[in-house]
Amino acid sequence: MQDLLFYVFAAVALIAGFLAVANPFSRNPLASALFLAVALVAVSGLFVLLHAFFLGAVQILIYAGAVMVLFLFVIMLLDLREEQKRRARKVAAGLASALALALAALISAAALAGGGPADPPALEGGARALGRALFTDFLLPFEIVAVLLVAAMVGVVWLSRKEAA
Amino acid sequence: MTPVGLPHYLVLSALLFSLGLLGVVLRRNLLIVFISLELMLNAANIALVASARFLNRIGGQEMVFVVIAVAAAEVxxxxALLAALYRQRPTVQSNDLDALKF
Incomplete structure (x- = not known):
């Protein structure tokens, strides 16, 4: 049952990811953003399958919620004119696809060669376990993230001033 | 069929990462480049969570926390940069932004 769910979520993530990156039917960024949301929800399902329950919830809240709203808001704010059909760059597309495929094959070969424990130990990623680790062993990364978020917020507010140059 | 283990998740992560890389390299629309970047970050997150699960270390999940925060800040x-650029010059095509080209 869990294996079946893995294949379902993986297929949804890959297909939605492909449609977000290179949609053959529409050049509209809105469609790409919505397909990205589908892929993010599938990734959240994978997190739950991996017993990372809290991260699954965070993925939906932060990514599929906040980040997607930001994306959609900016896409609609920019009010893009219909993108004119660009000339297809067949050579570049083929070359890039071959390179990406080679990279995927390389990483996959490394992953398959490494093998790994078939029977997973019982690691639970509930809010309690994650919070305890976050405020003891991983306190410094937590503080760094806090500083980063403040810096990003100040930067965005400055960039979005009316007379920003 | 073998039961789903760490290699399955790593292969899926590699495929998603390559897909995102393809979008970053190939697409000229900066919005779609950003979307592809998000895809790449999520591929890395899958690898981290799977490693945390199968190697029994909670650190992988903490790392995903940091990655999600960095991704939110990056977006x-x-x-905001894109919107500021758009005020200067109404385009989101990376080819049209050539003011620094010599």
Missing amino acids: AVGL
Whole structure:
């Protein structure tokens, strides 16, 4: 049952990811953003399958919620004119696809060669376990993230001033 | 069929990462480049969570926390830059932004 769910979520993530990156039917960024949301929800399902329950919830809240709203808001704010059909760059597309495929094959070969424990130990990623680790062993990364978020917020507010140059 | 284990998740992560890389390299629309970047970050997150699960270390999940925060900050700053650029010059095509080209 869990294996079946893995294949379902993986297929949804890959297909939605492909449609977000290179949609053959529409050049509209809105469609790409919505397909990205589908892929993010599938990734959240994978997190739950991996017993990372809290991260699954965070993925939906932060990514599929906040980040997607930001994306959609900016896409609609920019009010893009219909993108004119660009000339297809067949050579570049083929070359890039071959390179990406080679990279995927390389990483996959490394992953398959490494093998790994078939029977997973019982690691639970509930809010309690994650919070305890976050405020003891991983306190410094937590503080760094806090500083980063403040810096990003100040930067965005400055960039979005009316007379920003 | 073998039961789903760490290699399955790593292969899926590699495929998603390559897909995102393809979008970053190939697409000229900066919004779609950002979307592809998000895809790449999520591929890395899958690898981290799977490693945490199968190697029994909670550190992988903490790392995903940091990655999600960095991704949120990156999207906010990137989209603000894009909006500021759009005020200067109404385009989101990376080819049209050639003011620094010599």
